[in-house]
Amino acid sequence: MDRQVIGLLKPTLQIQFGWTEIEYSNIVLAFQFAYGAGVLFVGKLIDRVGTRIGFSLAVMVWSVAAMAHAAAASILQFAAARFCLGIGESGSFPASIKAVAEWFPKKERALATGLFNSGSNIGAIVTPLVIPWLTYSFGWRAAFLATGAVGLVWILAWLALYRRPEESKLAASELAYIREDSEPEVKPISLRRLVTLRQAWAVALGKFFTDPFWYVYLFWMPDFLSRNLKLDLRGMALPLLIIYTGASMGSVAGGWLSSALIKMGWELNTSRKTSLLVCALAVMPIMLAARTRNAWLAVLLVALAAGAHQGWSANIYTLASDMFPRNTVASVVGFATMAGTIGGMLIAKTVGYILQRTGSYVFVFVLAGLAYLVAFIFVQALAPRTDPVQI
Numbered sequence: 001m002d003r004q005v006i007g008l009l010k011p012t013l014q015i016q017f018g019w020t021e022i023e024y025s026n027i028v029l030a031f032q033f034a035y036g037a038g039v040l041f042v043g044k045l046i047d048r049v050g051t052r053i054g055f056s057l058a059v060m061v062w063s064v065a066a067m068a069h070a071a072a073a074s075i076l077q078f079a080a081a082r083f084c085l086g087i088g089e090s091g092s093f094p095a096s097i098k099a100v101a102e103w104f105p106k107k108e109r110a111l112a113t114g115l116f117n118s119g120s121n122i123g124a125i126v127t128p129l130v131i132p133w134l135t136y137s138f139g140w141r142a143a144f145l146a147t148g149a150v151g152l153v154w155i156l157a158w159l160a161l162y163r164r165p166e167e168s169k170l171a172a173s174e175l176a177y178i179r180e181d182s183e184p185e186v187k188p189i190s191l192r193r194l195v196t197l198r199q200a201w202a203v204a205l206g207k208f209f210t211d212p213f214w215y216v217y218l219f220w221m222p223d224f225l226s227r228n229l230k231l232d233l234r235g236m237a238l239p240l241l242i243i244y245t246g247a248s249m250g251s252v253a254g255g256w257l258s259s260a261l262i263k264m265g266w267e268l269n270t271s272r273k274t275s276l277l278v279c280a281l282a283v284m285p286i287m288l289a290a291r292t293r294n295a296w297l298a299v300l301l302v303a304l305a306a307g308a309h310q311g312w313s314a315n316i317y318t319l320a321s322d323m324f325p326r327n328t329v330a331s332v333v334g335f336a337t338m339a340g341t342i343g344g345m346l347i348a349k350t351v352g353y354i355l356q357r358t359g360s361y362v363f364v365f366v367l368a369g370l371a372y373l374v375a376f377i378f379v380q381a382l383a384p385r386t387d388p389v390q391i
Contacts, residue, residue: 001123038091114314127240254308286304
């Protein structure tokens, strides 16, 4: 929710502050730069201080930053708030994937990842339902304050509920099930060592080529709906509900698919790669979304692509926990997320210039349709097997 609010309010803020497309892309770029830089050290911090404390600190930073948007009145101030939001949010996936690695055996991790990742899509569904009401009732500043404050409540729940399995009151049989494919503990991995491992680059390039288009769905989709469907803030609720419902369903389905294939007797490597390929192929129809004259068909095509992206994301993140020891997972995910964010920074400027020159999303969606197959080729080339990495 915190990440999506500015995209939903873009048409409103653009009118009030007179932003150009390139200026808006600079605000997005500030978030992505901080997010990419942050994961380099936040992932290592979480590996050192633990998931419970590390995740709490990250959410504290990003919730306060989200609320700080309400005080912004210029491009520079919005960019500063987005920068701080990016630093805080950089802890999200390293901590989340680490928590999954702590609590689930490998055969269940993709589904668990898909389930937690669907939360971001539920937030994206709720946002277009809540933000217009807040904006029309109390002004756009209230939208930032309200969504940011929710994170502070979440911290209390997280601290009260989360413990490592070894610190929880589990039956010995349940703890043994969680640890059935456990690997020996190793020292936290350094960045210098990490960049020499092709398996780390497999996950990183899988994110580099695909993450940019999730940023497009988050930050530019309301603008796409405004341009192509001529919808106002209230009218965007149903199309965005369809798109992010598709994303949420895809997140769970993508995780379920590889876990189901494993339970059917498929090898871990084959199940993960098959799921990635299915998701890559499912994105391709989005290339027609900006060309069709049927606006609702365009919405359905984007929803399919968003769902396929989240299914891809569930499996590409799970590859990190498949191949790396538990206490290095946050560092690996941080490195991969940084790569995805660099791709996001590139796409932010690219989309800004494309829209400024052409006013059309055609080329943007063509890039989105092809990116996942390119990513799959790199993943398979760099990690043909998902055997555990020896560190």
